[in-house]
Amino acid sequence: MQEKTYELLLLIAPDKTEKQHNDLIESVKKHVEELSGKVVNEEIWGLRELAYRVNKHEQGFYVLMDLLMPGEAVKEFENFLRLEQAVLRHMISIPPHEYEPIPYDALKVEEEKLKKGKLTERFDASAKAKQQAVKKAKLEEVTVKEEAKPADEAKAEVKEEDISEALDAKLSKIIDDDMEI
Amino acid sequence: MAKTANNRPITIKRDETRNLFKKKCSFCEYKIPYIDYKNVTTLRDYMNYYSKIKPRYYSGNCLRHQKMLSKAVKKARVMALLPYCT
Numbered sequence: 579m580q581e582k583t584y585e586l587l588l589l590i591a592p593d594k595t596e597k598q599h600n601d602l603i604e605s606v607k608k609h610v611e612e613l614s615g616k617v618v619n620e621e622i623w624g625l626r627e628l629a630y631r632v633n634k635h636e637q638g639f640y641v642l643m644d645l646l647m648p649g650e651a652v653k654e655f656e657n658f659l660r661l662e663q664a665v666l667r668h669m670i671s672i673p674p675h676e677y678e679p680i681p682y683d684a685l686k687v688e689e690e691k692l693k694k695g696k697l698t699e700r701f702d703a704s705a706k707a708k709q710q711a712v713k714k715a716k717l718e719e720v721t722v723k724e725e726a727k728p729a730d731e732a733k734a735e736v737k738e739e740d741i742s743e744a745l746d747a748k749l750s751k752i753i754d755d756d757m758e759i
Numbered sequence: 760m761a762k763t764a765n766n767r768p769i770t771i772k773r774d775e776t777r778n779l780f781k782k783k784c785s786f787c788e789y790k791i792p793y794i795d796y797k798n799v800t801t802l803r804d805y806m807n808y809y810s811k812i813k814p815r816y817y818s819g820n821c822l823r824h825q826k827m828l829s830k831a832v833k834k835a836r837v838m839a840l841l842p843y844c845t
Binding site: 587589628629630632638667669671673674676677679680685688689691692 | 792796836838842843
């Protein structure tokens with residue numbers, strides 16, 4: 579079988595000391611070399627908050643590795659990872675050849691910007707005050723229109739009364755004229 | 760309204776208006792060949808407040824990139840980088 583480059587992401591329980599973490603990583607590397615593979619790159623992310631609880635832990639220790647090994651040995655390697663108690667999650671994937679992954683330092687900076695920039699805009703007290711001010715302005719516009727309307731209606735009523743009086747006077751004239759004839 | 764030399768208004772046909780008001784795929788502009796499941800910041804932009812994947816109609820992605828996106832989000836959810844629900 580030909581050899582391929584695989585990418586490994588490990589999630590390890592955080593309750594352990596540094597020695598135990600390092601011993602775990604070295605045992606994983608030994609197992610890879612037993613299956614005729616090589617470890618090309620290694621990147622230790624360290625402790626990081628999780629999006630949801632995993633086995634009652636709220637933090638996790640992440641490790642990234644690049645491996646060069648034949649395809650038949652991947653199944654045995656996954657069995658070894660499943661049986662280990664300290665390894666909670668693992669993910670083996672095949673990235674394309676020309677792809678260069680982003681280093682973890684740059685990812686951290688972007689995540690901090692996300693937390694400060696967008697979330698505070700949604701849940702700030704000043705944002706609520708702005709919304710309430712906008713609502714008040716809309717209510718004032720509606721009340722101004724309603725006050726203008728009754729004034730116009732009153733003028734119209736006055737005009738109607740004058741018109742009706744004039745019509746009554748005309749009617750009386752017509753009737754009187756007819757009677758005269 | 761703009762006018763031509765004969766003082767007639769310029770009108771746009773119906774088929775051409777679709778291209779003007781259509782939303783374009785933000786991945787195709789930069790010609791991204793692969794979406795990584797470790798870029799949590801870019802993936803979060805295409806998700807709901809309740810951390811659900813937005814449909815293609817709202818995000819404007821092409822079919823190819825939408826499928827890559829959904830696979831990356833589901834991988835990240837397994838590794839506890841993104842939540843299943845808030």
